[in-house]
Amino acid sequence: MYCNLICNASMKIENTKAQMRKGVLEYCILSILKSGEAYPSEIIEKLKAGKLIVVEGTLYPLLTRLKNAGLLSYRWEESKSGPPRKYYQLTKIGEEFLKELETTWDDLVKAVKLTRKAK
Amino acid sequence: MNQTVTVNISGIVFHIEVDAYEELKKYLNKIKSYFKNSEGCDEIMTDIEARIAELFSEKITSDNQVINSNDVEEVVGIMGKPEQYLDEDEEEQQQKEQNSSNQKRKPYRTAKKLFRDPDERMIGGVASGIAAYFGINPIWVRLGFALTVSFGFVTYFILWAIIPEAKTASDKLQMKGDDVNIDNIGKTFKDEATKISDDLKKNGQQYGKKAESILEGFFSFLLQIFNGIFKVLGKVFGVLFIIVGTFWLVGLVGMLIGSETIFSITSDGIFSIESSDFFNLIFVSENQFHMAMVGIMLAVGIPIITLLYAGVRLLFKIKTHYSIGLGLFIFWIIGVAMCGMIGIRMATELTQDESVNDVEVISDEIDDFYISANTDENPGEGILEDRYSIISLDEDSIYINDIKLNIYKSKTDSMELKVIKSSSGKSRKDATNNAKMISYGYAINDSSIFLNNFLATIKENKIRGQQVRMKLYLPVGKSIYLDRSLKRILYGIENVTNTWDYDMLEEKWVMLEDGLTCLDCDDIDGVTTSELDSIRLYEPIIEEE
Incomplete structure (x- = not known):
């Protein structure tokens, strides 16, 4: 999210929302792959359903980054309707990383619930 | 009737209408320049192209064999323009900057860069770009250029040639530098924190103790002071170079083009020359005269321009391409060679x-x-x-x-x-x-x-x-x-x-x-x-x- 001259209040809210979404995006991608391998279009479908991303272009750099970090690996598979597809899956490191993220997420959710109730 | 071209996207052949093709090419170039500095740029591009090919394949039916601009627009809509996924990449770029510059960055402020501002421009956007860099109203910069008439005129065009235009969204942000607001402070703080914890993990507990020692703090303080002094000196020299260079350039142009007296050191005439007449009396032919002019212009002018350029580089962080220096050098050599040839010709005139x-x-x-x-x-x-x-x-x-x-x-x-x-x-x-x-x-x-x-x-x-x-x-x-x-x-x-x-x-x-x-x-x-x-x-x- 960027604004050309001076960020106004609504832009700031948008920005915060984007930051929040961004934080959980990687976690969600890993979660999707937990249940088995998938190719980008499938991942996109699920993310779009959750309104986590709007455009598909966002996903590709993320996948590349996760793969380069050693959390994901992929294999090629021929497709009937187009070029060969990359099927992504979690590596061992990826699985461990995801486990850690899950605990962190649970803690965060608890913390948020607590602070909300405290109000 | 529409003309089509054949393209190969990810190994699949498509027939695509010419204007749709242009549109697609523009879109891909835009993405490419956006990811230019990211790690794994080629891979990201291949993935995106593969997805586009897949989406196009879905459009092709036995009735419709050709991709038109509606299809391209639709695909661009699905994939999204770089601006729409800026936020994902911003963080990555910042991390990279941090890694490369290794904590030298000022806290809570991203590095500014000098660009020409195409949005606020009157002529080439030079004044508005400089104004954005210093965070002032462009009118003052323009006034400065206007007041110095010919001087400012020449400088303006040189700066126009040297300073890149802010083309992308991130350029424009960098042009102004990020404002210091709550969001940015929070974000930078988070980055710094993760970085420090990473360092601690890497170097073990001992490093942590060391980092806290007073001596370390003192030295880093000294280092910062020296850094500051060098930066200030750099700026002073930058300003000096630009002023001196501009004077010389105006003098050179005046000497070669104008017909005024070029040198008149004393009134009783140690050395004074009226330019064009004088040159005419020395050179054999008009061609030789023009050649000498161009030769002198290159041989003397290029070092002056290099001086100006160095001044601008000292003052502002601008991206440059090595070919600029190489080009200038080649032209300078040509200029010197021309002067040499004329010199030899002149010498034979007087043997x-x-x-x-x-x-x-x-x-x-x-x-x-x-x-x-x-x-x-x-x-x-x-x-x-x-x-x-x-x-x-x-x-x-x-x-x-x-x-x-x-x-x-x-x-x-x-x-x-x-x-x-x-x-x-x-x-x-x-x-x-x-x-x-x-x-x-x-x-x-x-x-x-x-x-x-x-x-x-x-x-x-x-x-x-x-x-x-x-x-x-x-x-x-x-x-x-x-x-x-x-x-x-x-x-x-x-x-x-x-x-x-x-x-x-x-x-x-x-x-x-x-x-x-x-x-x-x-x-x-x-x-x-x-x-x-x-x-x-x-x-x-x-x-x-």
Whole structure:
């Protein structure tokens, strides 16, 4: 999210929302792959359903980054309707990383619930 | 009817309409430039192209074999424009910057870069870009340019060429630098925190203890101070380079294009040149003249531009391409080579020196002579003046003040004035011709000799080192009075008392067997008038014997 001259209040809210979404995006991608391998279009479908991303272009750099970090690996598979597809899956490191993220997420959710109730 | 082109996307062939193709190409280039600096750019591009190919494949049916611009627009809508996924990448870029610059970055402020601002521009966006860099209103920068007229004009175009335009969204953000607000502070703080924790993990607990030591803190403080001093010095030199460079550039352009006096160091003329006229008189042809102009422009101008460029680089962080430096260097070499070629051509123009002589025999009945010179200024307008000679010009002639007179003892008893006109040229014939074309005026009237203080030649002959040397042969026993007006013309006259040329003026000198002798000089031992009379009476007798 960027604004050309001076960020106004609504832009700031948008920005915060984007930051929040961004934080959980990687976690969600890993979660999707937990249940088995998938190719980008499938991942996109699920993310779009959750309104986590709007455009598909966002996903590709993320996948590349996760793969380069050693959390994901992929294999090629021929497709009937187009070029060969990359099927992504979690590596061992990826699985461990995801486990850690899950605990962190649970803690965060608890913390948020607590602070909300405290109000 | 629409023309189509065939493209290969990820190994699949598509027929695509021309305008749709242009649109797709533009889109892909935009993404590519966006990911240019990211790790794994090629891989991301391949993935995105593969997805586009997949989406296109879904569009192709047996009825519709061609991709049109609607299809492209739809796909772009699905994939999204780079601006729409800026936020994901921003963080990554910042992390990379942090890794490369290793904590040297100022806290809570992203690095600014100088760009031309296309949104606020009046001409090229230079002023608005500079204004954005310093966070001021562009009107002040524009006023600055306007007030310095030609100076600012030249600088403006140089800056226009050097400073890149802010094309992408991230350029524009960098142009202004991020504002210091809650979001940015929070974000940067988070980055710093994760970075420090990473470092701790990497280097173990010991590093952590070390980092906290007072000594470490002190040294990093010193380092920061030195950094600051160097930065300030850099900026000062940058400003200096730009000011000096701009002055020189204006001077150079003025010298080569304008017709004003280029150099005039003192009023009594150590060296002053009127440019275009002067060059015209030196060079053989128009082509040679233009070539010399371009040569000088490149050979002298490029170092000046390099200086300006260095100044701008010191002042602002701008991205540059090595080819700029290489290009400048090549052009400079070309300029130097052109000057060298012209120099060689000019040298051959002046290889031969030749002279022609006129000998005037002056009446031997008169004993006492009076010699003087014209003291008028050269006709026409002066174009070059130095301590020794003045060159001036009118509509069709060149006037040169290179006239010298020397006095010798005559071997005969007749008095002679030998006028030697000489000149250089590319061949002996050419030089002789140039010498013949010199016209020099003098008058001998009974006992008085009158010399002109300049020679003249027509413009077509050019300036080729023309000069006039005169030798006055004075027989023993005859005298000559040297008028004050000969001041610039007398040259190394030998005399018995070794008196300087300048001190010989306004005195009567007589030629004796020993050489020239002053008769009336107070402080010099000379012969008296009565002695001279006896010499005159005596000598003819010797001759007769």
